[in-house]
Amino acid sequence: MGEATGGRPFNAEAGTALKAAALQLVRANGYDNVSIAAIAKAAGVARQTLYNRWATKADLILEAVFEETHAYAAEPDFDTGRDCRVLLEEFLVNVFKHLEIDGDTLRALIAAAQHDSGFQASFHAGFVKPRERMITALLVRAQDTGELPSSRNPETISTLIHGAFWYRLLNKGALNSAFAREIVSNIFD
Amino acid sequence: MGEATGGRPFNAEAGTALKAAALQLVRANGYDNVSIAAIAKAAGVARQTLYNRWATKADLILEAVFEETHAYAAEPDFDTGRDCRVLLEEFLVNVFKHLEIDGDTLRALIAAAQHDSGFQASFHAGFVKPRERMITALLVRAQDTGELPSSRNPETISTLIHGAFWYRLLNKGALNSAFAREIVSNIFD
DNA sequence: GAAATTAATAGACTGTAGTCTATTTTTAGT
């Protein structure tokens, strides 16, 4: 059932062009200053074609940003033999570096998730949760190596860490390497 | 300069009715399902009258919620001789109790702040920052009493704590007394 | 080829936030 036989195929170029146009326009003008119509026009495509692929503006932008994000929030490499606190600090510095570029867009996506529980679910499952798990895993390892007291709960600490930078992001506080150092030293010391 | 002489005075009842109608409708139907027009109509007032007092829907709702909030996020009382960790846990439990009622509204206000930097500024100055300072003050005192190691930075810890519950709030995680206990024990133990 | 199927397109339509304008109402000062 539901096996598609026949029918006009998706135009792959249209999807690519939409993501590229979306990312470029949003970075240049800000999420709220870019209309769906403008993205479609810049991509040279009808507005409805966009809605054929993504349910909302937020879904499109998330996908566009997401594809660029793997480079930044890569899983920390455990096998370099370095301390977990160093790995955590590096990870945070990388994330903050990405947020210099897409932080405003991320803020807008977090806001969009508050209006739309469908988007909230996919944002959380595809973006938020995986990053939370990376840090939890790192903290579990830190307990194995004895860097982090076993009295701590890695999941709670992970929530504290993510929360801290969400809080800074949403309140437009500074997200720089000094803050990364602060977080790490207040968790590990 | 700017001294108002003459002119029709504000109708105080209109403002009161607007806040009451706004709070009631938003709690019943959710922020995004209540239009400005519906609030004005419920208050028996013209739509423009609302805009004469508040710049945006968010400003109105914030004020309406804020007036009910003092009861919940009251400054912890330092003079009861109890441990700071107990005071912090109680404070968090009170905040979470309020969020059972207005958590969805708060989520919507945080979202609104991401679209509107004017609202962001007043939300931060009037609502966010004062609560942040309460917890920072409590943590400073905890260092005085020796409950919290002096190696910690109270401002950073305050950010971690607030961040944790913003993160839970925005991701629709549980905000209950167990979470309050978790936070406190991972900060103090 | 013909039929069935699905994408692409164009454009009408709805609902809402916020702006703007013109008119009327209520007040203070003279």
Added chain:
DNA sequence: ACTAAAAATAGACTACAGTCTATTAATTTC
């Protein structure tokens, strides 16, 4: 009373997200 000032009201207007419909174009299966 009269005037100036500012609030209240009614309603037009813009811009946008998202929905819906009808038409046309590109495919696969038979």
